[in-house]
Amino acid sequence: MSSTFVPMAETFAVETWWVQIIKGVIIALIGFTLIPAAVTVERKLLGRFQHRYGPNRAGPYGTLQAGADILKLLGKENFRPAASQGFLFYLAPILAVVAAVATFAIVPLGEVVTIFGQPVGLYGIDVGIGPLYVFALGSIAFYGLVLGGFASGSKYSYLGAMRAAAQLISYEVAMGLSLVGVIMITGDLSLVTMVEYQQEHLWFVLLQPVGFLIFVIAAMAETNRAPFDLVEADSEIVAGYMTEYGGGGFASFYAAEYLNMIIAGAIATTVFLGGWAIPFWPDAPAALGPFVVIFKTFLFVFFFVWIRATLPRLRYDQLMSFGWKILLPLATLNALITAVVVVAI
Amino acid sequence: MTEVLFFLSAIVAIAGAVGVIALKNPFNSVLALVVHLVALAMLFLLLHSEFIAAAQVVVYAGAVMVLYVFVSAYVGEEGETWTSGGRLQRALAFLLAGSLGTVLLIAMLGSGLRGLADAGELPTLEAGFGGAAQIGELLLTRYLLAFEAASLLLLAAAVGAVLLARRREDGIAEGPRVLAVTDLVPSAGTGSMTEGTRGTLAARAMEADRLAERVIAERTSAAKKAAEQAEAKDGDGGGA
Incomplete structure (x- = not known):
């Protein structure tokens, strides 16, 4: 293979191939470890918000409850409804979880450090298309939901999938536009470059407050979090696209959902909250990076849970008109004004 | 590695394309088209065009195909398959597809497959080749006219859509009407979130309550007055 002709995964890598493989496994494991952590945080916090204890039996303070639930789900029998389409029914949860884990690879947990004499970037890959990679995998994950809903052969699943399709398309546009301002200021799509820019200058949450707000709101809708959880509104359509799933399939959808929430928080951290940077401590040791990113990410998780405990679910037409008539024009205006300011300065 | 990836995605792309026409169920055909498009994105990646690859997945697999999935899931379940056309239609389809295939084959073989021949001596690529920055620059300099024309066309399509x-309120037979900005604001009393929080609905309900109370009060007082008058009349009658 000539050195001038390398696929994307090799173009931006600083490491040798075996380091990349080890790193990939470790980052996937980090992702899968954060899922039960987020589930536990959500259940405990929701309990507190609603004046109850939340899970408190398995392990100290109920911390092992999520792990026990996962074990229980994986041990259950895999069944499928008679009306479902076998291949697609089993493919859908796999698509959802694979896309979520692949998206997690782009989250920069830290800068390039030297481990045992090998340069290692503390991220899965640093692609030159940054947020576009997230959106591309997001549209793959979307097929997980739609196939799950369609292949189940159930009306509730079908309604959930249709809602998911409309909602994801609507809010993806606003989400993309909310990042345009940041991209114009940085002049680059790479997430690592964005963090480095914020280390040298200001955090983007101060430079792009409107973009930040739009991104967080759209991220809540993209990850089907309350108050935008019409896709799986329990009181109307049971559980939406995952109604007919049990055991491993349900666990996969559930895991993908929580991982998507973590990724939304992590991307918001990276793009708007300075990634692995610690304020007023410019030369913090690089090994702290991953912990800082995970801490900031869980601030977002806390915020998402807080919102879920506070706001009631929107009605469907409110959801659509909010996305198209408020968020989208606001994001466009934000991008326009940023463009003018960037050119003027 | 590159060769393995190329043949893998090429085979998947061709399999997807064959699946589009060979599968009986339209929904499965659409899914095969998605597989084909994602495989094409892989080929773009191998050609260093990561931006095009991402755009391919986001725009085609993510937006256009979603619409197809939507439509075929709604109406396609017991819809027509490719075998249900008339005999003439089928013959015509095979003829047209055959001639298109011939043209493509001539073009491909006419190039002498030079790409395969000098695979070893590819030009060195400049830094940032195929990236978003380079494509953006090209779009706004060399291909500006085509770019603007395409965006104008898309804008017209969006406005038309x-x-x-x-929504037409009184059927399709509606004369031309200018769409005003105020049409975007929902009319009062439709139960929007703002009305719920700002109290428009509550205020209306209270107003209705007050009105009802007033009507009831008026009616009771009128009834009372009538009763009094009747009583007075009775009294008069009794006296006389």
Whole structure:
């Protein structure tokens, strides 16, 4: 293979191939470890918000409850409804979880450090298309939901999938536009470059407050979090696209959902909250990076849970008109004004 | 590695394309088209065009195909398959597809497959080749006219879609009406979130309550007055 002709995964890598493989496994494991952590945080916090204890039996303070639930789900029998389409029914949860884990690879947990004499970037890959990679995998994950809903052969699943399709398309546009301002200021799509820019200058949450707000709101809708959880509104359509799933399939959808929430928080951290940077401590040791990113990410998780405990679910037409008539024009205006300011300065 | 990836995605792309026409169920055909498009994105990646690859997945697999999935899931379950056309239609389809295939084959073989021949001596690529920055620059300099024309066309299509999809209140036979900005604001009393929080609905309900109370009060007082008058009349009658 000539050195001038390398696929994307090799173009931006600083490491040798075996380091990349080890790193990939470790980052996937980090992702899968954060899922039960987020589930536990959500259940405990929701309990507190609603004046109850939340899970408190398995392990100290109920911390092992999520792990026990996962074990229980994986041990259950895999069944499928008679009306479902076998291949697609089993493919859908796999698509959802694979896309979520692949998206997690782009989250920069830290800068390039030297481990045992090998340069290692503390991220899965640093692609030159940054947020576009997230959106591309997001549209793959979307097929997980739609196939799950369609292949189940159930009306509730079908309604959930249709809602998911409309909602994801609507809010993806606003989400993309909310990042345009940041991209114009940085002049680059790479997430690592964005963090480095914020280390040298200001955090983007101060430079792009409107973009930040739009991104967080759209991220809540993209990850089907309350108050935008019409896709799986329990009181109307049971559980939406995952109604007919049990055991491993349900666990996969559930895991993908929580991982998507973590990724939304992590991307918001990276793009708007300075990634692995610690304020007023410019030369913090690089090994702290991953912990800082995970801490900031869980601030977002806390915020998402807080919102879920506070706001009631929107009605469907409110959801659509909010996305198209408020968020989208606001994001466009934000991008326009940023463009003018960037050119003027 | 590159060769393995190339043949893998090429085979998947061709399999997807064959699946589109060979599968009986339209929904499965659409899914095969998605597989084909994702495989094409892989080929773009191998050609260093990561931006195009991402755009391919986001725009085609993510937006256009979603619409196809939507439509075929709604109406396609027991819809037509490719075998249900008339005999003439089928013959015509095979003829047209055959001639298109011939043209493509001539073009491909006419190039002498030079790409395969000098695979070893590819030009060195400049830094940032195929990236978003380079494509953006090309779009706004060399291909500016085509770019602007395409965006104008898309804008016209979007405006047309909005106009066509607009809700008509009194049937289709509606004369031309200018769409005003105020049409975007929902009319009062439709139960929007703002009304719920700002109290418009509550205020209306209270107003209705007050009105009802007033009507009831008026009616009771009128009834009372009538009763009094009747009583007075009775009294008069009794006296006389």
